[in-house]
Structure formats: structure tokens, C-alpha cells
Amino acid sequence: ELDAQLTVFEEMESAVRSYIRSFPTTFSKAKGSTMWDTNGKAYIDFFAGAGALNYGHNHPKMKEALLSYIAEDGITHSLDMGTKAKANFLTNFNEIILKPRNLEYKVMFPGPTGTNTVESALKLARKVTGRELVISFTNAFHGMTIGALSITGNSFKRHGAGVSLNNSVAMPFDQYLGDEVDTVDYLEKFLEDSGSGVALPAAIILETVQGEGGLNVANPEWLKRVEELCRRWDILLIIDDVQAGCGRTGTFFSFESADINPDIVCLSKSISGYGTPMALTLIKPEYDIWGPGEHNGTFRGHNLAFITATEALNFWKDDEFSKDIIEKGLLVDEFLKRIVSQYPELEGEVRGKGLFRGIACGVEGLADKICAQAFEKGLIMETSGPSSEVFKIMPPLNIDREALNKGFAIVEASIKACLK
């Protein structure tokens, strides 16, 4: 049986390139913050499906809801037709998420995945303003289709795809030019100067914490100033909350602490709660000018995803969940700060916010080695940043403290092993 499994694994390795190299095993089961492989080895999950599993694997309430929906022959696929599952989700999303935050958005289902919401946001911003340029930021990650890729600040990912779209410009993110340069003033200078060649954009798109780009956190004041700039110039502000949203930074939307009101918000990954593909584009009502059928897609608005997503919203009925994320985030921060001071050879810098944290290692290749060691020792962890220099700690948000501490111990043991 093992031979057969190994053959399957080898076949998978040739077919699926990336994660299978970082996590060389065949997984068969997962629950909460633990994954098991076919040999029965357990792994603590500090990766959470790159932010798609904020409520852990196979959450019992979501599983139950899904199983009973299927048992009752609930509709799975329905394109844009009205269904009970969709109506329930929309009502609850409005009541539990939008209303208490004084946010008013129309909800669009742009397709099954994160890139789809970004593409719809770019298209809509261009349609609303009649302008073409989109401004994004250094080290941004917005997805892998040509439009989203054009605003992704990663030359490795872009060059492989050939020529990206015109009409996108990357500006320096908060702190990219150090403390000395205010990058909002910098951006405004380009807009004011007709000789700069930077036209008035349709939109500015950003992540408040750049997940793939190395856990770079935008300060709330910077976000506020970007919003003010958008209002001054009549530019739409798009927040890509695909990875930083759904509680990852401590609040449901990552921009809540900055008290801004984006024109368009992109959500995906954990919005369905169960790893079931789903994406939402939230649009200020006055900008919902799509014509019927103007932006469609066969698998958008999937009912199985609505069932789990509706269940996931229950986490947000009061402040307890948010408080718990923030508390555990501080434990991670404390742990990482101790690691950085105890192991100066790491040349480490603590990055991130909420349960979206990590260490940028000054030594080339070290973060990857630490993750490989951690995998051996039973922990799933990924890197990010332009040279994979940051190892990320992003467990399911409902991880218990015992699993969190076990994970910390593996991270520290892995660092020790790598520095030997």
C-alpha cells in the first residue's frame, strides 16, 4: 500500500509543482489546527490554507450544516438564480458584518476565487470612472490572471507570464522608502505633475497587510491619508482583503482600525469558512453600475459555499472572537520578539499584525530552511516576501493555546537546528 502511495505522490510531484515540494507527503485528514498524512503523522497547521482556513479544518458546525443541506437535496449549483442558501447568507452578512460596522455595500459574486474579485474590482473601477490607470504598490499580491498580475509587485511571477497589461503603475508602499519619505506625498506629487506621465487613475488598490509580499503592515494613518488622497482626486479606493480579511488581523475587515471606508472591497479565501471556493466584491451602492450579464462566471455564488459561509458568520456575532484573535496575536508577537533577541544570528525582524505575523530573516535562504525543518518536526509553515525571507505564523484563528505553544516549540527547535 505504501508503494502505491509513493507512486501517487511521485505522479503528483510531476503534475503539481509548488507546495508538494515544500510539504513532501500525502495528506489524508484534517481537523481544527491539525493535519494528518497517510502515515498517520500529525502536523500542526501554521499555514491555514494561506488564509483560506481561518476557522480551521472541518469545523463541526459547518460540516453539520453542509451534510444536512446535502441530505435535504439542497441546490448546489444555480448560477445567478435566487436560492434560499444565497438569501440567508446575504441577510446574515448584512446583519452581522455590515450593519454593526456602519458599512453599506452591495454584494457581488465575481467567481470562485480571490483573483476573480480583484479582476471584477479593476473592471468596475474603470467603468465607473471612465479612466484606465490603476495604481498599486510595491510588493503587492493581487492574483495570477493577467489583470491582477499586472498590479502584483513580484517580478518573478510577472515575467513568466510575458507582457502584463498597460495602465498599471506601482508606487512605494508605506515605509518602502524608510521613515524619511512620506509615500502618500510622493504619490500625490506624481499626480500633480503632468510631466510625470502618471495619468489620473481609476483606482488605487492595496492590501493593508501585504501577505505574500512579506507581511508589510500599512499604518492606520497612512491608510487614512491614502483615502483622503482618493477623495481629493476622485479616485476609487479598492482594499484587497482576500488574505488580510475575515479576521486575520484581529477584526473582520483589516481596515477597521484605520476607520476608512473603501469604495470596493475584495474578499475570498476564508469568507466561506470551510475551504469551499467563494469570492465577494463589495461595492458602494452608487458604483454598482454593472449591466445584466456584464460580468458573469459559471461557478460564482456556489450554494455549498453559502451554507458554510453563513455558519462562519456566527463567529462575528459579538466581540469575543476578535478579542481572542488579538490576544493570541500578542502571544505570537511576544514569542517572535523573544526569538529575535535570543537568536541574533537570524538577523530577524518581527513583522505583521493579529494572527498574521512572522520573522523576516536577514540571512538568505534561512526562512525556507526553517520551514523545511518545521515540516520534519510536524509543523506546516510557509514563507513570503520577495526572496522568501519571511516565515509566516498564520494558524487558524480559533487555534487553542496548547496547539499554539506546541507550534512555538517546533518553530524554536527548527531555528536551533538551522543555526547549528
Ligand code: PMP
Ligand atoms: N489577493 C491577495 C491579497 C491574496 O493573498 C491572494 C492569494 N494569495 C489573491 C488576491 C488571489 O487569490 P486566489 O489565489 O484565490 O486567486
